Amino acid sequence: MSRVLVVGLGAVSPAGWGVPAFRDAVGRGNALPTTALPRPGWTKPLAIRPVPECQPPPAWSRHPRLRRCSAVTSQAVGAAHEALQQAAPVARTRLGVIVCLQGGSVHYTSRFFDEVLKEPAVASPILFPETVLAAPASHVATVLPNVLRVETLLGDPGTFLQGLAFAAEWLLDDQVDCALVIGSEEANWLLADGLWVMDHRSVMAGGAGALCLTREFEAPAGQTSGLRSPTATIELARITDAFTYSRRLDRAHAARQMRAAMPAGAGFLLCDGLQDCPRTDAPEAAAWHDWTGPRLSPKRVLGEGLMAASAWQCVAACDALATGSFPGALVSVVGCNQQAIGACFTTGRPQ
């Protein structure tokens, strides 16, 4: 069976636009400062970590489709473009796109519904289409070349890893030659309020992360491989089962089962989802309490980015592998209300 390789990474985060800004922030390990977001009816604002404006605006932002798009979409496009630039040689071929969301375009949705409640007869027909959950994937596909297949997946943050598994199947089924999996979320007061209801210590963050996957490149005789990405030899080695929460399987048990399903590799890096919220973190912290190896926790620095955060974990893992410092990396996602699921990426020479 052909291997599935990671050939491009993209990140948009409160640290800025691009993997370098993301890498620097996560590497420093200090929680980024928060911004006050007014919450209607309250004097005390919500603390969030929004994505800073992209300056200067990138060329793709002038695409007509993106004039009025949501932050979820523009962040997804930003991460996708970055990942595809690294994977340029293979990305010119048949492309598949999977966009994973938990909240989606909440800002436009709440704005549109506010208009509906005030006077439905004049609610904006410009806003409504952007509230559709499939809109970000459609916009991403429009600005990228040769997109053959598009899917939007909903769920808790573990869904990003499910998206990687689907993308890998598309590749092995020869439906596409290259697959982009994107997780994106925006920091809106309604989402932040919902998160605050669940855990007062959690800090909502906006952003996106993207991984570009391909089958192992088989260059015709006499041709050199077109893969120039520093991540070209990072393999998607495993996605564990999705351990779905239920009355019989709580988050703690599901996290332990996910840990048990992960390979134990010497010298591996662990990219976890801890965010210094003891109540929310407890099941994952317990599952990995005996881990003595190196560890990265992007959410401690950036905040709770929901689907973007699990994408960041994967980006951080693959980016660390690209330095050659680790033979493999484990990504642990103990989602908020659906599933615990893990991924393993490894390095190696092309076969």
Added chain:
Amino acid sequence: MLFPQPHRPSTPARVVITGAGIVTALGCGWAPNAAGLRAGRTAVRRVTLFDVSRQRARTAGEVELPRGLPASKLAARQAARISRANRMLLLAADEAWRQAGWEPSEYLPLVLGTTAGGMSLGEDFFRQARSAPRRYRGQAVRTLHYQSHLQARVLAEAFGCQGPLTVVADACATGATALGTAWELLRWGRAERVLAGGYDEIVQLVFAGFDSLQALSPTVCRPFDSGRDGLTLGEGASVMALETLGHARRRHAEILGEIVGYGTSIDLHHLTQPHPRGDAALQAMERACASAGLLPANVDYLNAHGTGTALNDSAEAAAINRWGGNHAATLPVSSTKGSFGHTLGGAGAIEAVVCLMALREQWLPPEPTLQDPDPACTFPVVREPTDARLEVALSNSFGFGGVNASLILRRWR
């Protein structure tokens, strides 16, 4: 593990349907829906779920839900918290589950499609957050249960099943892409059975959204009619129990039909408008035929997406004409959205079950609201309930954002 798969089959498995559940404005269950369609009934009425007095359109296909839920493994407290959408989903799944005769399982993937999930709870959250921002009573439950994957979890809990939950959101094509995704999981050997379907409830946000686009008919939804003036929203759910042929045979299950083909494509012409020539619709139908190893001439009935909007129906008609070629002139086509409305995330799955009914019972679903067929349709649009000999049916579903999907079902005998 989800990837890599330890044993990927060298030839894809055949995928059969052993259970089908359906909830629409025509009724809850196969029997009332089949009877309603065969009688050419429409179930569209003035909206009662929220105030539509200031909207341009005021009708929809609302479901009359029974008071109770089917017996399940849900705790009373869980059952009390769920949204209207989740209730419809449970009813449809219960019918499919009982028909299939399935038992609880430690590994049963669930694939669902929706456009809005439990948005009625999201609307309630928003109303309370704006009107009484310091009152948090009930907000945690609303925060959780408006999310579509929580509705999938409720379904899994109701039937005592574990396994991965997948929720796809491909707008109005998503009921079909959920079934298509499940079909692929079974063909790839990732599971031996999958519970899959689509659902949506009518909510004020979506109703006002379509109305703002002037996509809703202020009169009567008449797909493929020359005087059509828009769609009518509906709500509902449909769920299929899908399994590999080998698995169904081992347990001597009654097989209702087979899904033999699935094709999907992306229309990037515009966020909310199809390409006028229906290029992506054509691609989806061609890809579905290719995956089934069939030609258009092998298809006996086509259940169109047929929303009743000027743009969708003309683009779809163009696509059907091109795809069918000479065969289009004799291919019966109908859209059932005039009967129970456009059920959005439910549509693709509901209309697949309508195709299954047609194949099982050998009749053509009519369009009772059609008055004057659009001359762009070179194909015959079914106007009256008609008996017919059918072996293969194709169902189209197209969504905002451009995901197009076609499913092909074959009669089982």
